[in-house]
Amino acid sequence: MNNKKKVMVIFGTRPEATKMCPVVQELKNHPEWFETKVVVTGQHREQLYQALSHFGIQPDVDLSLMRENQTLSYFTSAAISGLDQIILDDRPDMILIHGDTQTALCGGLAAFYHKIPVGHVEAGLRSHNKYSPWPEEVNRRIVDVVSDLLFAPTTIGKENLMKEGYSSDHIYVTGQTAVDAAIITNSAEYKFNETRLNSLVRHEGRIITMTAHRRENYGMPMEQMFNAIRRVVDEKPDVSVIYPVHLSPTVREAAYKKLSGHDRIHLLDPIEYPDMINLLSRSYLILSDSGGLQEETPVFNKPLVLMRDTTERPEAVTANAVYLAGTEESSIYDITTRLLTDTQLYDGMANARNPFGDGQASRRIVKILAHHFGFISNLPSEFEG
CATH class of the missing domain: 3.40.50.2000 (Glycogen Phosphorylase B;)
Structure with missing residues (x-):
């Protein structure tokens, strides 16, 4: 199998960017497998671009939706509408979204409306209180519902999903990409921009x-x-x-x-x-x-x-x-x-152990995608926290 697959990565806030940029970097390390497109909604603006610059990533599309004192209703309607046309034009083979933001919610729903498979990075997190954190707890639950590949950072995330009826065949314990990003970013010789x-x-x-x-x-x-x-x-x-x-x-x-x-x-x-x-x-x-x-x-x-x-x-x-x-x-x-x-x-x-990752989450996610599309025969070993 030698046809590249089109992967669209959608995010909009600085936290999403810091956690997804290592995944984007790893996708771009494999141009033989993937054609990667980065779409940002601009849910955050200046902070988002600071993170993108740090990881050396330039978005292919920026919807620039951020408004002063924006409401959840405004952003949700604007993001779904804007993403709708982009997805229609590009027809990716997979859309990757992250976590529990309004951008993640909108990206997942827009992909679902076009019957595009969804991969959810940081799937399965639960507080079991729909108002705390708000609106994130409901967002992440909806995103999991429309997702085809569920990348749970830990075994607890996987257990949460299985308790809710998700098939273990679609859940992968990868570790947390935030750990990858933090390890890459920390430096003993660092000079602060502030x-x-x-x-x-x-x-x-x-x-x-x-x-x-x-x-x-x-x-x-x-x-x-x-x-x-x-x-x-x-x-x-x-x-x-x-x-x-x-x-x-x-x-x-x-x-x-x-x-x-x-x-x-x-x-x-x-x-x-x-x-x-x-x-x-x-x-x-x-x-x-x-x-x-x-x-x-x-x-x-x-x-x-x-x-x-x-x-x-x-x-x-x-x-x-x-x-x-x-x-x-x-x-x-x-x-x-x-x-x-x-x-x-x-x-x-x-001195507590780190339960979230070992710095290899992004590589696991990309290898799982490669296995999903038939480029490699074996799945990577799961993260054991």
């Missing part, structure tokens, strides 16, 4: 890197997070906090109200992906409500205090790499203080 970080990371004390942006945490939960971190910094004179603040006006208003004016709390604008990865590797501790950071911090043996009530990545909690703290001020303050004072507790989390 110039303030070059001096901040040389702080003699301990650095806590913090992020907070989830919609379900807007309001009181986010205020309690910020109260907790301010208490910690007030009480620990060797601790500083670096917080790249999300562009959401709601997040920025709360963050600057609660955290500005402290000489050891550094509020930055959003930083580029390579800066974030190299900041994580140089931090002592991470506090976040992020999904993706749960996969990245174990790469660098950094404990993560997860400021959420649920997680769709329970592997990290089970492995003791992540502590699910909820959003109450007291619980966040208590566990953060303990990690700063209890060496045994800290070391136990820092």
Whole structure:
């Protein structure tokens, strides 16, 4: 069999880009098998292109859909409409989408409407609460329904899918492509693009890197997070906090109200992906409500205090790499203080095994695609977390 197959890769946000660019790179390493087209929706704009530039990838199509204060309804309708024509014109043999964003949802539905097979990278994640994370939990479930190849990062993802009735013949445990990307990106000689970080990371004390942006945490939960971190910094004179603040006006208003004016709390604008990865590797501790950071911090043996009530990545909690703290001020303050004072507790989390990957997920995914299309006879071995 020597006919190339057309693979269209669709994504739209920076997290998707960082996780899918290693897959795109691996696809492009095999031009004898695949003709690869990258389509971006522009769900994020500047941050998306920063990630693309880092991995040396130029999209073939950019729908440029991002609007100020865009609603989910606007973006969903615009993305499905825009992708519809692109898919109709190109007629790919396979469409790859990632995770649980609106772009992933729209890419999956648009492919389904044209009866194009779908491969879902990062399939099977579940929090089992449709409103947390919102709207991602419902998005990922819908994407799995329309997918033909389900690339689960861990065995838990595979088990979730099988419990819901998906055939094991279409589920592949690959590891997490975020691990591939983080390993590629981290460097001991790295110079930060955000110039303030070059001096901040040389702080003699301990650095806590913090992020907070989830919609379900807007309001009181986010205020309690910020109260907790301010208490910690007030009480620990060797601790500083670096917080790249999300562009959401709601997040920025709360963050600057609660955290500005402290000489050891550094509020930055959003930083580029390579800066974030190299900041994580140089931090002592991470506090976040992020999904993706749960996969990245174990790469660098950094404990993560997860400021959420649920997680769709329970592997990290089970492995003791992540502590699910909820959003109450007291619980966040208590566990953060303990990690700063209890060496045994800290070391136990820092030395936890990485349950998410070994840096080979992208190669597995591309080999599975090659097997699916008949280019190779054997499937790769699955990731064993």
